[in-house]
Amino acid sequence: MKFLAGLRHLSRSTRSFSGVSSFRAxxxxxxxxxxxxxxxxxxxxxxxxxxxxxxxxxxxxKNNGWGTPKINPLRNFSMHPAAxxxxxxxxxxxxxxxxxxEDNIIRLFRPDKNMAxxxxxxxxxxxxxFEGQELIECIKxxxxxxxxxxxxxxxxxxxIRPTLMGTDNHLGVSPPTEAKLFVITGPxxxxxxxxxxxxxxxxxxxxxxxxxxGCGSFKMGCNYAPTILLxxxxxxxxxxxxxxWLYGKEEQLTxxxxxxxxxxxxNEEGGNNLSKxxxxxxxxxxxxxxx
Amino acid sequence: MKFLAGLRHLSRSTRSFSGVSSFRAxxxxxxxxxxxxxxxxxxxxxxxxxxxxxxxxxxxxKNNGWGTPKINPLRNFSMHPAAxxxxxxxxxxxxxxxxxxEDNIIRLFRPDKNMAxxxxxxxxxxxxxFEGQELIECIKxxxxxxxxxxxxxxxxxxxIRPTLMGTDNHLGVSPPTEAKLFVITGPxxxxxxxxxxxxxxxxxxxxxxxxxxGCGSFKMGCNYAPTILLxxxxxxxxxxxxxxWLYGKEEQLTxxxxxxxxxxxxNEEGGNNLSKxxxxxxxxxxxxxxx
Numbered sequence: 001m002k003f004l005a006g007l008r009h010l011s012r013s014t015r016s017f018s019g020v021s022s023f024r025a026x027x028x029x030x031x032x033x034x035x036x037x038x039x040x041x042x043x044x045x046x047x048x049x050x051x052x053x054x055x056x057x058x059x060x061x062k063n064n065g066w067g068t069p070k071i072n073p074l075r076n077f078s079m080h081p082a083a084x085x086x087x088x089x090x091x092x093x094x095x096x097x098x099x100x101x102e103d104n105i106i107r108l109f110r111p112d113k114n115m116a117x118x119x120x121x122x123x124x125x126x127x128x129x130f131e132g133q134e135l136i137e138c139i140k141x142x143x144x145x146x147x148x149x150x151x152x153x154x155x156x157x158x159x160i161r162p163t164l165m166g167t168d169n170h171l172g173v174s175p176p177t178e179a180k181l182f183v184i185t186g187p188x189x190x191x192x193x194x195x196x197x198x199x200x201x202x203x204x205x206x207x208x209x210x211x212x213x214g215c216g217s218f219k220m221g222c223n224y225a226p227t228i229l230l231x232x233x234x235x236x237x238x239x240x241x242x243x244x245w246l247y248g249k250e251e252q253l254t255x256x257x258x259x260x261x262x263x264x265x266x267n268e269e270g271g272n273n274l275s276k277x278x279x280x281x282x283x284x285x286x287x288x289x290x291x
Numbered sequence: 292m293k294f295l296a297g298l299r300h301l302s303r304s305t306r307s308f309s310g311v312s313s314f315r316a317x318x319x320x321x322x323x324x325x326x327x328x329x330x331x332x333x334x335x336x337x338x339x340x341x342x343x344x345x346x347x348x349x350x351x352x353k354n355n356g357w358g359t360p361k362i363n364p365l366r367n368f369s370m371h372p373a374a375x376x377x378x379x380x381x382x383x384x385x386x387x388x389x390x391x392x393e394d395n396i397i398r399l400f401r402p403d404k405n406m407a408x409x410x411x412x413x414x415x416x417x418x419x420x421f422e423g424q425e426l427i428e429c430i431k432x433x434x435x436x437x438x439x440x441x442x443x444x445x446x447x448x449x450x451i452r453p454t455l456m457g458t459d460n461h462l463g464v465s466p467p468t469e470a471k472l473f474v475i476t477g478p479x480x481x482x483x484x485x486x487x488x489x490x491x492x493x494x495x496x497x498x499x500x501x502x503x504x505g506c507g508s509f510k511m512g513c514n515y516a517p518t519i520l521l522x523x524x525x526x527x528x529x530x531x532x533x534x535x536w537l538y539g540k541e542e543q544l545t546x547x548x549x550x551x552x553x554x555x556x557x558n559e560e561g562g563n564n565l566s567k568x569x570x571x572x573x574x575x576x577x578x579x580x581x582x
Contacts, residue, residue, distance in 0.1 A: 048373065048462025055372060078367040081346060081475050082339065086456055089380035089512035090519065126520040161462060165377055171339025171452060172482070173515050173549050175523055184372050191463070208504030213497055215517040221380035222513030224464050226506040228381065229417045232466055258464050 022130040023058050023066035023181075025137030030145065033073035042153035045189040052149035052158070056142045056183040059167075060128045063177075069138050071145055074184065080169035084176050090166030091221040092121040096289070098143050098158040098185075100150045106143060108160075111136045113289045118162060120287075121218040126175045127164050135162065139183055151187045159188040191258075192241055201244040201256060202234035209245040210254055210285065217286060224258070231257065260288040313421040314349050314357040314472075316428030321436065324364035333444035336480040343440035343449070347433045347474040350458075351419045354468075360429050362436055365475065371460035375467050381457030382512040383412040387580070389434050389449040389476075391441045397434060399451075402427045404580045409453060411578075412509040417466045418455050426453065430474055442478045450479040482549075483532055492535040492547060493525035500536040501545055501576065508577060515549070522548065551579040 033053045040050050055074045059067040084090040096114045099107050115132025122129050139160060143150065150158040162183045166176030192199055207230050209223065210216020216223060227243065234240040242257030253261055324344045331341050346365045350358045375381040387405045390398050406423025413420050430451060434441065441449040453474045457467030483490055498521050500514065501507020507514060518534065525531040533548030544552055 051373065051460075074372070076369040076371055078369055080367055081365070081454070081473055082342065082452075086376060086382055086454055087384050087452070087512055088515035088519070089382060090516050091377055091380060093378050124520055125516060126523060159462070161373075161378070163372070163377055169342075171450070171477070173519060173522070175519055182372055186462070206504055208502060211499060211502045211505070213499030214502070220516055221378055222516040224379035225381050225416060225511055225513040228379070228464060228466055229415055231464070232417060 020129045020131060021065050022134050023069045023138075025069065025134045025141065028069050028071060028138060028141055030071040030141070031073065032145070035073070039149060040187060042151035042156040042187060042189070045151075045156055045187055047188045047191050048159070048186065050188075051184055051186040052146040054142060054145050055185075056138050056181075058138075058181040060179040060181065061177065066128070066130065071138075071142055077180070079167060082169040082171050084166035084168055084170065087171060088166075088173055089220070089222045089225065090125060090127065090176050092118065092125050092127065092164050092219055093221065094118045094160075094162045094219060096160045096162075097188075098150050098160060100152060100157075102154070106147060106150050106158075108136075108140075108143075110289055111139065113287075114162070117219060117287050117289070118164070121220055122164055124215055124218045125164075125220055127166060127179050130181070135181075135183075142183055142185065146185060149185065149187055156187055156189050158185050160185045194241065199241040200239060201242050202238050202240040203244040203246060203251075205246045205251050207243060207245065208247060209243075211247065216254070219286060227257070254285050260286060311420045311422060312356050313425050314360045314429075316360065316425045316432065319360050319362060319429060319432055321362040321432070322364065323436070326364075330440060331478060333442035333447040333478060333480070336442075336447055336478055338479045338482050339450070339477065341479075342475055342477040343437040345433060345436050346476075347429050347472075349429075349472040351470040351472065352468065357419070357421065360425075362429075362433055368471070370458060373460040373462050375457030375459055375461065378462060379457075379464055380511070380513045380516065381416060381418065381467050383409065383416050383418065383455050383510055384512065385409045385451075385453045385510060387451045387453075388479075389441050389451060391443060391448075393445070397438060397441050397449075399427075399431075399434075401580055402430065404578075405453075408510060408578050408580070409455070412511055413455055415506055415509045416455075416511055418457060418470050421472070426472075426474075433474055433476065437476060440476065440478055447478055447480050449476050451476045485532065490532040491530060492533050493529050493531040494535040494537060494542075496537045496542050498534060498536070499538060500534075502538065507545070510577060518548070545576050551577060 036053050051074055053074060054071050056069060056071055058069045094114045096111055097109060101107060112132060115135055119129055119132055160183060164179060164181045167180050168176050168178035190196055209227060231243055234243050244256055245254045247254045255261065327344050342365055344365060345362050347360060347362055349360045385405045387402055388400060392398060406426060410420055410423055451474060455470060455472045458471050459467050459469035481487055500518060522534055525534050535547055536545045538545045
């Protein structure tokens, strides 16, 4: 258990990561698109369907380490059919947002927390580590290039999706020898089509998303694939938008669909108490950015 | 539990799948490479590092269903950075082999079993279903095109890797609206570098690969990503090639690294007994092709 505990510790600390080999934001190369797209109506956005004009790409190889970070026009990847990401889900992602304030200044919300979680997930996935602050600086440049894609709206934001995946063309379950870190962005409204209205949740102890000894506390792609069918079934058969994931004999709450849970209840004296999630759930739930 | 039980039933039956919408092997289009590669020495093969000249590709979309199956020269995919497979591990694979007999006839080993498992995994992954016999016919054509890639050797074979993945460029954890089924092949020797010699296994109950309520009984990419770091640690710290996965308080055996377990022990009378794996492990372990 010491090894797993060590991994958990990683996800709570940024200091552990100092001195890792990394790309450098100061070396960024930027190519601006010749064909900028029109911006969509901020009142009519579907989550994850619109993308900004540019992306960030940084390649890594076991032999040469991190390459030069590049901001390019959004474009397709050319990838070998044996790429590890297609077969063994060697992939992780993060999700954060850029907000345009009423003062017209664009702000990120705690990107250092996303970076710490992303780096811990990279270690857990046997993907290459990097310096979080360098990626934050690259992301800031990306947003600055695409600043008009940050909606002029108080209900919409720019969603930022950093991703890291194994790209070497070797079958066999083994550590990746090549990888690609990339960041795409796009304007989004609320995640659920119901907007900011309440959603209905299916709580069924037979569906288990994360478990002790697994990797539920890391933001790996593999935690999501198994949930898609169950989520569809919840919607079709029970008219629920999402699943409230339960764990163990006591049916402890772990996560809602794709996000953390924040609870509040009235105590016996009529006051408000924040729930105390039992300590060991820390092992299997995603480290929250908002807490 | 009924729903999960239903899914398990799927993986044990091919009859359930009759009448699904499918591509047709009779519509296969074939383009032969103009630049065939030299075949490698069959005594010097590394698993998953060499690929045959051709591949099979079949695209699917929610609106148009399955497209025409195509055998093309092996080539890179062009994929949008938001493709579902890069973010949420919407992917599955199979692995089977073609053997060249001493009579020079090439044979597949129980491909119908692989197809049944692949189809059940497609259902579990919310990826499109198809008719297994049609894919077997397409694979036979692919092997016939690349028949000289099937090693003339009694210790090497042609490994066949069918894969199915979500390709639509929509972020958000939701069912894929586009998918790609493809098959690549390549000549292989033994999976482990030790060849057919025994391997050492690390058995540590703190590492859990599959659990009740999860998807360990399906061949989804998501079952493999979490194992890569642990496998490396097992090798580095304990000099073991693989992990013997355990489950639950009784530390029941579930799987070895990337494969099923087959056990034999001497009973008290000195005879040989095959082990009886407890019935409920059926829920969390991969359906074996050899049994």
